[in-house]
Amino acid sequence: MYQYKGLEGTIVAIATAAGAGGLGIIRLSGQDALPIADKIFRSKNNALPSNFKTFTVHYGDIGRKVHNQWEVIDEVLLTVMRAPKSYTCEDVVEISCHGGMMAQRAILQLVIDCGGRLAEPGEFTKRAFLNGRIDLAQAEAVLDVIRAKTDAYLRVSHNQLKGSLSQKLDEIRQEIMSVYVSVEALVNFPEDDTSSDKTTMLQNHLDSAIVMIKGLLSASDHGRILREGIRLVLCGKPNVGKSSLLNLLLKQERAIVADIAGTTRDPIEETAQIKGIPFQLVDTAGLIAPRDKIEEEAVKRSHVYIKGADLVLLVLDGSEPLSSEDEALIEQVKDRNAVVILNKKDLVHKVDEKKISTAFPHAPQVWISAVTGEGLDQLEDMIVKKIWHSSQVDTHGILVSNIRHIHSLEECQKSIQDARSGLSQDLSLEFISEHIKSAINALDAITGRNIDADLLDAIFDQFCIGK
Template sequence: MKALVQAFQHSMDDTISAIATAPGEGGIGIVRLSGPAALVIAGKLFRGIKDRRIQAIKSYQAAYGNIVDPDTGQAVDEALVLVMRNPHSYTKEDVVEIQCHGGMVPLRRILELTVQAGARIAEPGEFTKRAFLNGRLDLSQAEAVIDVIRAKTDASLKMAVGQLNGAVSQKVQGLRQELLAMIAHLEAAIDFPEEDIDAVAVDRVQASVNQVLVTVNAMLATASTGQILREGLATVIIGKPNVGKSSLLNALSGQNRAIVTDIPGTTRDIIEEYVNIRGIPLRVLDTAGIRDTADAVEQIGVERAKASLEQADLILLVLDASTPLTTEDRQVITFLTGRKGIVLVNKSDLPAVWDIAEIQTGIGGTRIISLSIQQGSGLDRLEQAIVDMVYSGSLILGEGGIVNNVRHIMILRQAKSHLEAALATICQGMPLDCISIDIRAAWEKLGEITGDTLGEDIIDKIFSEFCIGK
């Protein structure tokens, strides 16, 4: 970690500045400064009431006044200035936040003045990057910051906050400590062969490796749920025209997002909407009704509907119980083969003209739910089916860290591979130093999650995905 700080030291000597609030108009906008000259730069611009200066403001106190152009003395905007002195700030550096009116013109003008006074524009994620490099956050906690910002439901927010508070970090650090103890034990046995402790060392290490593998596998078991809560469950609604697909989207989203008519082929393109199902974010795609058509535009919609199935995590297949099954229905049913799906038999409020047994063979063990979208009956069973599918009936939010980051998942899989190699080495009776090499590789790999053993190029890539000002 010390080497990383040294690698980035040239950029950390600068004082950075950025607009920290979202683009657009709002009641309040914030320009944030961080770095060794933050107080000096803000002091050139701020004129408090009764000529109060930045240096007189205590940490965590706000002062009211004006931001002025030092060259002309002209006021740019009235503002509140909040001072946070190092090391008790987000970045562990001197930080000043200028809170002004939330229009783009005053914000950009104040940002421009901070640059003229000696700051430079911050890179994406550079404030959080400095928090990481200065030891306030480890890398997995820093990555959780963007998950908090992008959280789509209470459940995804709860997961992200848990990671921000170190739920994953603590587990990983615990595993690394166990692996380090194994490495020390093996190296002691290598350095003092006359003590004849080889057999004892190997037995103890083998048991410890198996124990670590149990924890790694348990963390990987949360990955599917974690990614869904982070990214949203890609859900595609399919069916022939006029079975109730658009009505289902409207019912799930609670708004008239899609046009609903009795005319077949009303939906001609894909409509996308995020839906919250008991804390689970669904990225729902309502597709064109699948059928053979001579209409060129509708035909394009049908092809896009079929293509969307390739990216689907969940398929909601809608059938109409009040009309006979058609060739189009049976064609759509074939799309469920080898995929996660739920069959929704709609219009259960009307007399049924076919029996569910007629489709059982084509859908295998796929769950079937009868419902009436128009009357709202059966939607609760659909929601519960989605919850059961995502959580598999076993995961409780808040119990330890949920792994939701693709980078973390890949690292855990690689660490698992090294640990399994160590066990194979033990079983083959290989020398202790060979066992130690595999365990050390797992220890180093897990350090990439927290940032203890990671190159600066990867760190730059991670923080480049953040928004500017965070």
């Protein structure tokens, strides 16, 4: 098991975001959290934090003695949470002071002067993990909760934080473990010969583990979409209404719109939520034969963005017949995951929809007016359907979204499959046992039961200080 050397010290950090704010919170955790608080906190009745009951909040001042005079730094509320029922399982003290960096920094420095140590990124959560309050999958969910950009992803991360994924992994582990125990018994007591009934029973346990892993992996695409978002790139000829559509999807006047071809030059990137899914929306310069060096560069950049798109939104002007430039564009993106948007629905329809369907059969078409907003709902449904493969965004189940978890699950699945085919081919029990052990190790890497110290450090390094 991983040995963490800094667990014995008392750590301190500013837990609130930097900058001006109504309140700032300084958090301490460790065996000296209360003795340090005794030195720096004065309540009206001079009671010491060491004597406060757990889960109580006290009003007073933080300060220090200068030439035997008590010098106040800030007026605060001090909360005590005693071990083991605290975030870290250690004694925790939280000091809520006024917002703004000066008061928070002064209190932080005071705690350090009294024996506290500045916490490393994620060290509070790391302690919660090392002290056994949460497993690694739950610790990583803390980071996901902090970073969630949509309600849907917040819900998914909360489920994981509450242990939904950990419980499922535990069920899978029990299935594999029961096979491991039986196989090891047979390795050690070869006289208990493997009957075909026993082999079938072992295979059933492995099959049930595979079904559960497959279930988790099949939903992982949705998890990843919610975690990382989807890159949507608007492309088309100049003046077809790309920037108008960007503004409509963002519900704000973000890009300049004008009836002058070549209005947009630099690609414009913005984040948006469509039906609970996070998107990175990119408006690009109209794709034409460039007239000068700037347009040449703008068109080059548009192509780079189109290449990196998860979904291409090809915009055509529905009030005009299909031009040879439109046809060339369709040709360029016809192998991509795309939606064809026929814009300017409010004008007379002149575009040949059948011709587009023939040239671009797998891309659905939708009529819209970026001016009146008509067709927006259908477009949003179509976008969601194209990347989610259903127009409903269900986030109540377990959605594995972390790439580390997905890799470990794939590894686990492969090892189980190897063990499974070893059993059916009557291969040596030692060989089967090795594969099952690998499968268990892969699962344990997710929950942190068995994890490399460097990897653990790398995971917590992604956290902010104070979490």
